[in-house]
Structure formats: C-alpha cells, structure tokens
Amino acid sequence: MATLKDKAAIVGIGSTAFAGRLPESEKTLACRAVLAALEDAGIAPSEVDGFASYTMEETDEVELAKAVGAGDVTFFSKVGYGGGGSCATVAHLAGAVATGQASVGVAWRSRKRGSGPRPWTNTTAQLPTPAQWTRPFGLLRPVDEIGMLARRYMHEYGATRDHFFNVALACRNRANQNPAAMMYERPLTREMYMTARWISEPLCLFDNCLETDGALACVIVSAERARDCRHRPVYVHSAAQGLPAQHHGMVNYWNDDPLTGPAWTAARHLWKQADFGPDDVHVAQIYDAFTPLIPLSLEGYGFCGRGEGAAFTEGGALEIGGRLPLNTAGGGLSEAYVHGFNLINEGVKQLRGASTAQVPDARTCLVTAGEGVPTSALLLRS
Amino acid sequence: MLRPVIDDDGAPFWKYAARGELRVQACAAPACGEPRFPPRPCCPRCGSFDSEWRRMSGRGRIWSFVFPHPPLLPGYAEQAPYNAVVVELLDAPRIRLAGNVVAAPDAPLNSVAPARLRIGAGVRVVFTRDGLPRWRLERA
Secondary structure: OOOOOOOEEEEEEEEOOOEOOOOOOHHHHHHHHHHHHHHHHOOOHHHOOEEEEEOOOOOOHHHHHHHHOOOOOOEEEEEOOHHHHHHHHHHHHHHHHHOOOOOOEEEEEEEEOOOOOOHHHOOOOOOOHHHHHOHHHOOOOHHHHHHHHHHHHHHHHOOOHHHHHHHHHHHHHHHOOOOOOOOOOOOOOHHHHHOOOEEEEOEEHHHEOOOOEEEEEEEEEEHHHHOOOOOOOEEEEEEEEEOOOOOOOOOOOOOOOOOOOHHHHHHHHHHHOOOOOHHHOOEEEOOOOEOOHHHHHHHHOOOOOOOOHHHHOHHHOOOOOOOOOEOOOOHHHHOOOOOOHHHHHHHHHHHHOOOOOOOOOOOEEEEEOOOOOOEEEEEEEO | OOOOOOOOOOHHHHHHHHOOOOEEEEEOOOOOOOEOOOOOOOOOOOOOOOEEEEEOOOEEEEEEEEEEOOOOOOOOHHHOOOOEEEEEEOOOOOOEEEEOEOOOOOOOOOOOOHHHOOOOOEEEEEEOOOOOEEEEEOOO
C-alpha cells in the first residue's frame, strides 16, 4: 500500500506579529504570512499551485492566489470544524504533492479574533443542529461546553485545578522565552491562577486561550524538491484526521464515553503509519484552546493510559527537560490563538533547531489540531 | 434568552415538551428498539427509518455541571453565575440532556445554591411555561 510517509516536507514558514489588535485586514495579514513563508522557503509565488485552509477562514484561495501572484492552481481544499482542521491542511497538501496534484502547496490561517467579534455572540447565524439541545440552557460558549467535560474528568480521575495549572504554567514559561508571544513579559504564578476570576467554573481565566489578531502560513513540497530549499526539510512522517463513531462535536455528551474524543481516532491512524511511537516523540505541540484538552490529548495520543493525563503533567513533565516538552512557543494559551496554526510553525522551528525554547537535538514532533471537534494531527521529523 | 432553533428531527421532542412530556426518539424496528439522542433520520445501530418517541419517567442523575460567569449573552449575564448541567436519564443511561437545576419550573437559572449540585445527584424533570425542560433535585 502506498503511504504518505516522508514523501512531503514543510520547507517554509511565515507569520505576522501577534497582538490583541492589528490595523490591517485579515486578507492583508494572510498575504503577508504567505509571502513570508515563500521567502523563507526560497520559492517564488508564481510557483504556488496548491492551497489548503480550514473553516472560519475569511480569505478564500481566489483572493489569496491573485494577491500574492500564484500561478495556475491545480489543487485547493478547505477542511471543516474550525481549529480541528489546522493539521489537516498540511496533510491534504502533503497528499497532493506526493501524488502529483500540485508541486508547491501553501496552507494558511489569518484571523482577527483579538479585535473582531467572539463567534458565540452571534445569535442570528443559524446554529448547528446540536445547539438546540444546549444553547437555550446557557451552554453558550466553547468554554462552557469544555468545562462540562472537564468537571466530569476531574470527578472520574481525581484531576485537580493544579493539573490544569501545570499546563497553563508550562505554556506561559515558554512564552516568557519567546519575544513574539503575546505573554512574553507576563509571568504566571500559582497564586495568580488560583485567585483568577471564573469564566465557566471549574475553568478560570488562565484555562482559556488568548484572543489574537495574526496570520501564519507554511509551504509544502515533495521530499525531492525539499532538498533544494533554504532550510533543513521537516518531513511529514504521518498525518491523520479523526471523526469518531457517534461523535457530536464539542458537545460530545451523547455517546458511550464522552471523555474519549477525536484524538483517539486520529492517534490510531497516526501511529499505524509511523516508524516510531509516543515514547520517541521529543517535543509536542498540542492544541490548547483550554487547559483540560492537554490531559485528554495526552491520553488520546498514547503518552499515558486512560485517566492518567492529569498525573502526567506533574513534576515538570511538560517543561523543557521534562518527559514531553509542550507548546514550546507558548501555544494558544500564551503565544497566540490563531486556531492552532502557530503550533505547526513551532513544530517546524523545533526540528530546524531554531525555537526560542529549543529542545536539544529534537528530531520528532507531534502537532495536533483542536480536540473535542473533528480533529487532525501530524508527526513531523527532521 | 435563547429559544431552541428547532430542526425537522428535533421538532417532536419540543412538541411533547410543550405538553409536559419528556420523550426520546427510539428505533421502532421490532428487533432493535435502540433509543438515540440527538434525534436523527435513521437508526445508527440497524439502519431502520422507523422511529417512535418513547416516554421517559423523567428521572435522572447529574452527569456534570458548570457555572458560567460573564461575559455572556444578555438574559444569561443577569442570572450569572447560574448552573448548566448534563443529566443522564435513569431509563436510558446513555441519553444525556443538557439543562438547568432550578427550585421551581419557572424559577431563575440561579435559584438553587451552587453547593447543592453534585455529580450523581438525583433529579426529576419539570417544564417551564414555554415548554423547556428543567430539573429539580430529588432531595429538595
């Protein structure tokens, strides 16, 4: 059977600044990130013939292609479910270049979630089907929906707020090393965390990701082409999407086991295609819109057993030098929340040896997309 | 306050709720009979398009709960912090309904002291005047 293994590589990454408010439009930010990524790769925009994005992205490929000066485009795809689609963009482009449907693929994300409206405040948009079963009862925001799973997780497995703090702290510590991070000069203490205001109890302010204006992009080419690019290639070793049986989206309350989410489905396929396993992952970039997604994902991707994700975070395990250094640019919690695309670019930086919080000799990295919604994930290697 | 945005599959649930009845969709194929929620056109277990709306006793247990704090939509913000719960039905433990625990059918969403909520606590369904299910603690 043909596989995707190491047939494509990420050869360019680019981003704008991250801030609560950037003056330029989402489209302009998208163009800046894409051109920066192409410059990083040493590839002319006219060579781009593939695009991939994910939903809630306002700038479509028509606008982007004509603005940056792309050539004839022969592959374009858009993946659903917001932050769950981040890694799938790279997966689709890797498949496209590996099968000759395109030769230079660009994936991107541009968002003004810092200065723009919060999606959940829009009550005129027709709500997706499950909303009739949750929104009237005041489960209004993603934090309320995940808070429900978080409390159940705490009840079943003895997880505590200190475990969620371990996650928030690791991300904040890495952001404090990263001058591009929104929280670069803002250390976090346990006292700050424990006295912070609730957003949806049991989740407090610091359990929530940032609200960011910014854009990122990356460039994917075949392994052969990658050898001629400016930087050390970062190979897409394995890629997977995940939509589990009887899954319901973020309000996944109606199947046999709501605490087993899309990560489990993506992980089974990811590891099946890979030459290495969870113990061989040197650094991880795990989607962190909310802190409880980390213990759930650690279980789903096989770093520990069911119910052990909270305990896994103890003893500095997620810090540099720990068992699994996490979100080494600060993640969505403390670098920027751009629907997880910054996690992809940070994975590339780690495997180039160019992170602001470099894990010594990192050669393998797991990157994941939003957990709780239909998701996707990548295993990258240098 | 938000009203349910009802779709074709969900309409019977709300029609029965307006009459004060808690009913859940179930497969009507004689060899199957599996209940399912949220409602959908066909049975994911046997593929039958025949379904019925099965009356539930209205008794359940709290599966989990949150206390949302602002920022929230108007109407909800004024009652915050309020409780939102997921209730597991005793008649069909894999059917779980989101809702609110209240002191009386039309009482505010914050009408029960937060400390009284526990995972596993028994609750019983009641209905508001405009046909929304709510839950009262069995040990009032």
